Amino acid sequence: MIERETQQRRAIREAFTRAGRPLAPHEILEEANPDAPTLGIATVYRNVKSLVDEGWLKTVELPGQPPRYELADIGHHHHFHCTTCGKVFDIEGCVGKLGALVPRGYELDSHDITLYGRCDKCAAR
Amino acid sequence: MIERETQQRRAIREAFTRAGRPLAPHEILEEANPDAPTLGIATVYRNVKSLVDEGWLKTVELPGQPPRYELADIGHHHHFHCTTCGKVFDIEGCVGKLGALVPRGYELDSHDITLYGRCDKCAAR
């Protein structure tokens, strides 16, 4: 599908490896700006889509938020959404016994957990 | 703010008490159609907004989904999203020890848990 490694595509990849947290399309644009000042939002959307298709990125959906994306090679984890700065951070670990919550007759496949509060930088202020 | 109890507003209220689950705007339109066949989507949005403002409804945000709404007077709970029929159901109970997941320096305020799978009707097929 994607066959060429362009400046723009490289800048988008580096934005993710540098950030180390899930990025929304407009955050990608900002993060990649030093490497690719003329990068357009349409190019961000197109490259993100192909990077997800080829398994380099995965989609991170949080309640009430536009989709973000992060490197696909990190394992099962959840997310912390800072309500002050708006950034999203990865959280390690998971809780057990979610199956106990499911009503009789329902079949559980997977789950999402989102934590809300203040990140270390925002809490320190 | 809202001063009049119109046919449309009554139909929207009844849609929620009848459904007993979170409803998205288009689901409200369908559910209220028997009571208010000419109901317009703009009216749904305006009434939902005012019902949230006055505390009769609350917003239910699920990952990757448009906002839904449900009666505000039900307590803390989470949601089950059926990946077959697309409907959302309330789940009672909650897990503990989420605080243990939070990194040092972060402050936890609240959380969302979303379960995915098949509801009883879809699982029975």
Place this chain on the structure above:
DNA sequence: GTCGTTGCAAAGCGTTTGCAGCCTA
């Protein structure tokens, strides 16, 4: 009869698509 509310249509906003020119291979 007043004036808040409704329904339509236009405006917004974020995302996707069409197309001519650019640039990687």
Place this chain on the structure above:
DNA sequence: TAGGCTGCAAACGCTTTGCAACGAC
């Protein structure tokens, strides 16, 4: 050089807003 990729602008789908007509009080 060829053809995939980019950037702009138009198209889209969902939500919000403007406005004239309607209807609750």
